Amino acid sequence: MPWSQIYSEFLAWCHIAGSVAPWIGSFIYHLFMNTERGSLYYHRLLKLDMVGIWVSQSFGALPMVCASVFCLGRPLQWLLILCYCVFAISGLCKAMVASSPWKRRLCFTLPFLMRNLLCILRYSSYGGGSPQAMGSVILQVIQDLVSVIGGAIGAMNIPEKWFPGCLDMYLNSHNIMHVLVVLAVYFMHQATILDLVWMASGVCGPDRHQIQHPTSHMQEEL
Structure with missing residues (x-):
């Protein structure tokens, strides 16, 4: 992290x-999920795993x-x-009781949709964010979408249900x-570092395209 910038x-x-x-x-979760302490213990581990995902989805995207x-x-x-925080907290509450x-x-659909809408906002003249970060933000959104697809694949147990016992490892x-x-x-x-440096400049509008990548200053000093 470029803490000084x-x-x-x-x-x-x-x-x-x-x-x-x-x-x-x-x-x-994976380390202790096989211990024989009953379903209540297992579901507590599962909730801990969901909290970790929630922290990544909420705090990580803030x-x-x-x-x-x-x-x-x-x-x-x-x-x-505030709307994003409410969506995130609501998703956590629903995830803790999901069956x-x-x-x-x-449970994480609303924060996911709002992040996609904010990505569209960044392209407009009203939006903010580092222009250099747009590529990473788009890739992040794509990967976020792919992660949702991956979650759906996990819920459907594809492809291991087609090859029983062959894909356990x-x-x-x-x-x-x-x-x-x-x-x-x-x-x-990648996108967050660029955005944090860009916000320190406080430059909005067309001039924000002139903010350099944080590593470019290091290269000039070298």
Whole structure:
């Protein structure tokens, strides 16, 4: 993280928490899921895994949300950020009581849709965000969509249900889903760094296209 150039340390730590949380929750879930302590213990582990995913979806995307609305009026900024937070909290509450894999995955639909709408806003003259980050943001949204597809694949147990016993170690639906999530987090990281540096400049409108990539300053000094 280019700490000396970023707009907000709080948003930077939100991004770090969002990048790390799913791996912590998933690691603990997979490590202890086979212990024979009953269904209640297993569902607690599953909820911990869902909380990690929620932190990634909510806190991890908060810098992108703030950058996208950065050039709007202050009341509208806070309204959109508040709406996103309400959608995220609502999704968490639903995920904690969801009774099936499909219901757990659908809990994150509203935040996902709002992130896509904010991506469209960035293209308009009213939107904010680093222009250099647009490629990573689009790839992040695509990977976010692919992650949703991966979640659907996981819920349907494809392709292992077609090859019983042959894909227990690799290339099963859960493996595929995790690879897609890794790619989504990687592109989120690339876009977030650019957005945090761009917000520190406070430049909106056509002039925001002149903000350089944070590594370009390092290359000039070298």
